[in-house]
Amino acid sequence: MIVEIGHYALVLALALAVFQCLVPLWGALKHDSALMSIAPSVALVQFAMVALAFGSLTIAHVTSDFSVINVIQNSHSAKPLIYKISGVWGSHEGSMLLWVLILEIFGALLALFGSSMPLLLRSTTLSVQSWISAAFLLFILLTSNPFARAVAPPIEGQDLNPILQDPGLAIHPPLLYLGYVGFSITFSFAAAALINGHINAAWARYVRPWALVAWIFLTLGIAMGSYWAYYTLGWGGFWFWDPVENASLMPWLAGTALLHSVAVMEKREALKVWTIFLAILAFSLSLLGTFLVRSGVLTSVHAFANDPSRGVFILAILVSFIGGSLALFAWRAPLLKVGGIFAPVSREGALVLNNLLLTTSCATVFVGTLYPLALEALTGEKISVGAPFFNLTFGPLFVPIFLAMPIGQMLAWKRGDLLGSAQRLTFAAAVGFAAMLGFAVIQGMPIVAPIAAGVAIYLIIGSFVEVAGRIGRVASLGMMLSRAFGLPRSAYGTAFAHAGLGLTLLGLAATGWGIEKNITLHRGDNLTLGPYEISVGTIKEQPGPNFKETVLPLTIREGGRVIANMEPSRRYFSTRQMQTTEAGITTLGFGQVYVNLAEANADGGYDARMYWKPLVTFIWLGALLMAYGGAISLSDRRLRMGLAVKSKRRSEAAVAAE
Amino acid sequence: MQNLAIKNICHWALAVMLAVCVIVPALAVTPDEILSNPKLEERARALSSELRCMVCQNQSIDDSAAPLAKDLRVLVRERLLKGDSDREILNFLVERYGDFILLKPPMKMDTLVLWVSPFLILLFGGLALFIKGRRNGERYLAVETLTGDEREKIDAILNSKKADR
Numbered sequence: 001m002i003v004e005i006g007h008y009a010l011v012l013a014l015a016l017a018v019f020q021c022l023v024p025l026w027g028a029l030k031h032d033s034a035l036m037s038i039a040p041s042v043a044l045v046q047f048a049m050v051a052l053a054f055g056s057l058t059i060a061h062v063t064s065d066f067s068v069i070n071v072i073q074n075s076h077s078a079k080p081l082i083y084k085i086s087g088v089w090g091s092h093e094g095s096m097l098l099w100v101l102i103l104e105i106f107g108a109l110l111a112l113f114g115s116s117m118p119l120l121l122r123s124t125t126l127s128v129q130s131w132i133s134a135a136f137l138l139f140i141l142l143t144s145n146p147f148a149r150a151v152a153p154p155i156e157g158q159d160l161n162p163i164l165q166d167p168g169l170a171i172h173p174p175l176l177y178l179g180y181v182g183f184s185i186t187f188s189f190a191a192a193a194l195i196n197g198h199i200n201a202a203w204a205r206y207v208r209p210w211a212l213v214a215w216i217f218l219t220l221g222i223a224m225g226s227y228w229a230y231y232t233l234g235w236g237g238f239w240f241w242d243p244v245e246n247a248s249l250m251p252w253l254a255g256t257a258l259l260h261s262v263a264v265m266e267k268r269e270a271l272k273v274w275t276i277f278l279a280i281l282a283f284s285l286s287l288l289g290t291f292l293v294r295s296g297v298l299t300s301v302h303a304f305a306n307d308p309s310r311g312v313f314i315l316a317i318l319v320s321f322i323g324g325s326l327a328l329f330a331w332r333a334p335l336l337k338v339g340g341i342f343a344p345v346s347r348e349g350a351l352v353l354n355n356l357l358l359t360t361s362c363a364t365v366f367v368g369t370l371y372p373l374a375l376e377a378l379t380g381e382k383i384s385v386g387a388p389f390f391n392l393t394f395g396p397l398f399v400p401i402f403l404a405m406p407i408g409q410m411l412a413w414k415r416g417d418l419l420g421s422a423q424r425l426t427f428a429a430a431v432g433f434a435a436m437l438g439f440a441v442i443q444g445m446p447i448v449a450p451i452a453a454g455v456a457i458y459l460i461i462g463s464f465v466e467v468a469g470r471i472g473r474v475a476s477l478g479m480m481l482s483r484a485f486g487l488p489r490s491a492y493g494t495a496f497a498h499a500g501l502g503l504t505l506l507g508l509a510a511t512g513w514g515i516e517k518n519i520t521l522h523r524g525d526n527l528t529l530g531p532y533e534i535s536v537g538t539i540k541e542q543p544g545p546n547f548k549e550t551v552l553p554l555t556i557r558e559g560g561r562v563i564a565n566m567e568p569s570r571r572y573f574s575t576r577q578m579q580t581t582e583a584g585i586t587t588l589g590f591g592q593v594y595v596n597l598a599e600a601n602a603d604g605g606y607d608a609r610m611y612w613k614p615l616v617t618f619i620w621l622g623a624l625l626m627a628y629g630g631a632i633s634l635s636d637r638r639l640r641m642g643l644a645v646k647s648k649r650r651s652e653a654a655v656a657a658e
Numbered sequence: 659m660q661n662l663a664i665k666n667i668c669h670w671a672l673a674v675m676l677a678v679c680v681i682v683p684a685l686a687v688t689p690d691e692i693l694s695n696p697k698l699e700e701r702a703r704a705l706s707s708e709l710r711c712m713v714c715q716n717q718s719i720d721d722s723a724a725p726l727a728k729d730l731r732v733l734v735r736e737r738l739l740k741g742d743s744d745r746e747i748l749n750f751l752v753e754r755y756g757d758f759i760l761l762k763p764p765m766k767m768d769t770l771v772l773w774v775s776p777f778l779i780l781l782f783g784g785l786a787l788f789i790k791g792r793r794n795g796e797r798y799l800a801v802e803t804l805t806g807d808e809r810e811k812i813d814a815i816l817n818s819k820k821a822d823r
Contacts, residue, residue: 235721242716341798344791352791356783364776371772381768384710386718386761393776415798520689598688598723607688 003068006056007147010097013049013104014137016042020130024123028196036123040111043126046133047108054088054101057146061088067153070094070146076159076575078546086170087160092294092310093146095173099290100136102174102181106210107133110185117206124192125185132184135317143310159546159575168228176225176248179218180286183255185210187283190276191325194332204266204275209634211262211279215255216630222248223623231583236516236594236611238619241390246369247289253362254282257355264351267413270342273333274355280329284322285362291318292369343415350408350416354401361397365390402455402505405498406462410469424469425462432458439509449512456509459502463495493633497626504622510591510615520605521552530612532593533557539606547571549582552597552606556586564588568595568608590617687720691731698738705734705744709751710759718761 020042027035060068061084064077074091075084083090089098107129114122140146189207193199225248230238239245258278265275291314342348368385376382406428410421436454443450470491471483515530525536537553551569555562568584584595591614598607687706693699706720711727719727719734730751737747751759763769 237721240716240721341794343798344795349791352787356780356787360776360780360783363779367772367775371769375768379768382756382758383763383769384758384761385763385772386708386710386716388708388762389772392762393773397776397780518687518689518692609687 002056003060003065003147003149006053006060007145009049009052009056010137010141010147013046013053014134014141016046016049017130017134017137020046020127021134022127025127025195028120028124028127031120033119036119039123039126040114043104043107043111043129046130047104047111050097050101050104050137053147054097057094057097058085058088061085064157066155066157067149068146069148069150072150072154072157074160075157076546077156079160079165080545082167082170083160083165087164089173090160090164090169091146093140093144095177096136096140096144096294097146098173099177099181100133100140102177103129103133103136103184106182106185110210114206120196121189121192121203121206124195125188128188128191128195129184132188132321135321139310139313139317143313156575159573162547162571162573162576162578162580163232165546165573166228166232168224168232172221172224172228175217176221179214179216179221179255180248180251180289182210182214182217183251183258183279183283183286186214186258186279187325190279191328193276194328197332197335199272199276199336201266201269204262204269207279208259208262208266211255211259211282212630212634214282215252215259216627216634218248218252218255219623219627219630222252223620223627226623227620231585232580235596235609236583236613238616241368241387243369244293246365247285247292250285250362250365250369251282251289253358253365254278254285257358257362258282260351260354260358264348268342268348270348271352271355272336276333276336277329278355278359280322280325281359284318284325285366287314287318287321291315342413345411345418346416347408347411347413350404350411353404354408357397357401357404361394361401364393364397368393399455402459402501405459405501406465409463409466409494409498424465425458428458428461428465431461432456443513446512449509452509452512453506456502456506459505460499463498463502467491467495489636490633493629493631493636495629496632497629500622500625500627500629502622503618503625504620507615507618507620507622510618511613513614514616515612517608517610519608519610520601521608522603522605529593529610530614531558532563532588532612533560534593534610539600544571546575547573550597550600552584552608554584554595556588556593564593566593566595568597570597570599587617590615590621592616687731688728691728691735693735693739698735701744702731702735702738705738705747706731708748708761709734710761712755712759 020039024036024039024042027033027038057070059065060071061075062081064071064075064084066072066075070091070093074087074094079087087094089095107126110122110126110129114125186207189203189210193203222245225245226238229240230236258275258281261271261275261278264271291311294310294314368389372383372385406425407418407421410416410424411418432454435457436450439450439453440447467487470487471480517527517529519527521536523536523538527534533556535555535557537555540551540553542549542551549569549571551567554566554568556564556566564586566584566586569582571580571582572578573580581596581598584593584597586593591612594611594613596609598609600606687703693702703720707718709719709730711717711719711722711724711730713724713726714722717727719730734747734751737750742750748760752764757763757766763772765773
């Protein structure tokens with residue numbers, strides 16, 4: 001019964017979405033405030049319906065209701081509770097439902113917190129958001145119904161793909177989707193601005209927090225996914241330039257560019273057209289990502305639950321939304337008035353450069369990801385575009401970004417002083433250079449590693465030079481503190497986010513100094529791995545909830561003293577007859593010892609791939625720092641939506657004047 | 659009907675790929691493959707990371723545990739021991755398997771767009787911004803700096819204010 005309620009709620013949500021698509025938009029065009037003002041309440045009810053649907057699917061999974069096909073295919077009564085819950089979005093149908101749920105969450109948030117916004121903008125935005133909801137609800141109901149019942153319910157389910165039975169599944173998709181789908185709101189804002197035909201600094205102020213929220217979650221989602229792949233796939237890689245990863249990187253790059261250009265627009269009313277374009281682009285790339293992952297047109301190491309027949313539907317959604325929004329853009333954007341002007345060397349100029357480099361790198365990923373597909377379709381020839389290509393093209397594009405980031409922070413709005421800014425970075429550059437030499441002497445080859453590490457250190461220090469300069473080197477500590485507290489939080493946000501990227505770069509650089517051993521382990525063996533000694537214990541078998549595992553205990557010593565024990569293992573899932581390897585990972589300082597086991601050899605030894613990865617955790621800690629910077633920036637007074645009342649009055653006056 | 663057959667084949671192929679690559683996660687490079695000469699082994703690893711595992715989803719043979727990947731790794735190492743250069747080994751493999759095996763596609767007519775598009779986008783984008791930026795900058799200077807006329811007017815106003823006092 002609960003399953004039918006969920007199904008029915010989803011149909012109701014679709015009806016509401018269709019209503020919301022049309023009525024507030026009609027109201028906006030006719031300037032009928034009664035029609036416009038229904039948008040927020042409909043958005044809330046719509047959210048409630050989808051939440052109900054999602055809740056009922058969750059109940060079906062938790063109670064192992066094997067009369068539902070989705071539960072049969074993805075669950076097992078012996079599966080631990082956390083995987084019963086996260087298994088809801090472990091399948092295609094469930095993950096699409098999560099996608100729509102998050103879409104509705106953003107709509108509902110806008111309905112709840114957007115009360116200070118002009119009614120026209122708010123209702124048009126919600127209406128556009130509903131176009132997206134309606135399309136995806138239709139997709140779920142027509143092609144991927146998670147509530148379908150089985151004719152003859154089995155006693156037991158087929159279990160979830162063992163690779164997905166991991167805490168990563170509980171965290172990664174929701175975070176990633178919050179990011180992906182978060183850009184739907186900025187897209188809706190952009191479309192609304194184009195439909196209504198006016199856009200100003202106030203618009204940018206409303207959009208910026210949403211862009212930040214989406215960006216924060218996307219950053220966390222990508223980092224989490226990368227770490228999950230790192231410890232699950234078992235060969236210690238964390239980024240494979242895989243189409244599915246590229247699908248998430250592209251919106252991130254576009255979103256990062258959006259974040260920077262919307263800042264220019266808020267401050268100076270410049271780059272209007274470009275900002276609108278980026279808002280459309282970021283969500284279009286999210287849609288493209290959904291299509292790539294869900295349609296199965298690309299082969300990927302992360303492939304799970306995809307079906308070519310559904311691809312056509314998503315492709316149709318993709319084409320109509322991207323095509324529609326770009327057509328709207330081409331039609332309306334020329335009408336937007338050019339805003340503030342600035343000298344080439346200025347904060348604005350630096351942000352334009354940032355946008356150029358980010359969009360170029362985004363385009364590189366785009367071309368690299370889709371080229372094999374296009375070429376095969378056109379000529380039938382198959383080529384591969386893999387990591388070596390991206391390292392060669394994407395890598396160099398980011399070098400100027402790294403170098404320019406601290407300089408950009410330092411430049412003044414309107415007209416900046418390039419030489420002065422560069423001079424203030426002398427210290428950061430000197431330390432970075434010294435670090436480069438130091439690393440080259442101590443750690444040595446490969447040559448890229450010390451160079452990247454030096455750049456990373458320059459970037460980390462350089463990120464804080466601007467804030468430090470504003471606090472000043474005044475005499476009393478109290479004065480410095482009061483100045484430090486007086487600075488806008490967005491200044492700190494920028495500093496932390498930029499330093500986070502530097503930290504990630506440092507982690508990437510340090511991979512060059514990693515140590516790898518492919519070796520056969522026997523009981524009682526002692527070996528060295530980087531700065532550590534490792535001794536091999538006795539193999540043991542132990543049962544898990546829905547698997548059996550073989551564990552090889554290892555002891556790590558440093559200078560004879562035991563510092564850690566680790567238990568790499570292999571698991572066997574009887575329901576799906578699949579094996580997984582659970583890499584043994586021990587974090588020591590900021591580095592990690594990583595051990596992955598193969599099956600037993602004939603002589604009872606185990607082949608193992610062992611790594612010492614110095615500073616590897618910086619890769620993900622850097623991403624956390626970036627997200628933290630974003631969060632600080634989000635808490636800035638200027639961005640709190642309730643405080644944008646003044647600009648609201650101004651923009652309402654503008655509406656009235658027209 | 660034909661569609662269904664194709665779909666079945668697709669599913670079957672997918673299942674086999676998964677079976678090969680995921681279900682039996684063994685190790686990629688196993689200890690018995692490793693060459694005793696560290697220089698050659700290093701070259702072998704570098705080469706392997708540029709070669710695609712043909713039956714896998716999207717892995718290099720260096721990362722893949724599939725039997726075919728192992729065969730190729732062994733083949734690469736045998737050739738290295740025979741004294742082949744990296745180029746010769748890659749050419750040999752491309753002859754057998756086509757360009758698909760190279761993770762870094764060769765620069766050809768077919769892949770020209772792929773290779774040059776990043777640079778073209780950067781070039782044209784940069785050029786457009788440079789021209790627009792210069793024009794913008796000129797306008798900025800024109801607006802933000804006072805002409806001699808304006809300065810005189812302002813001085814006159816300031817002076818008259820002073821005189822009023």
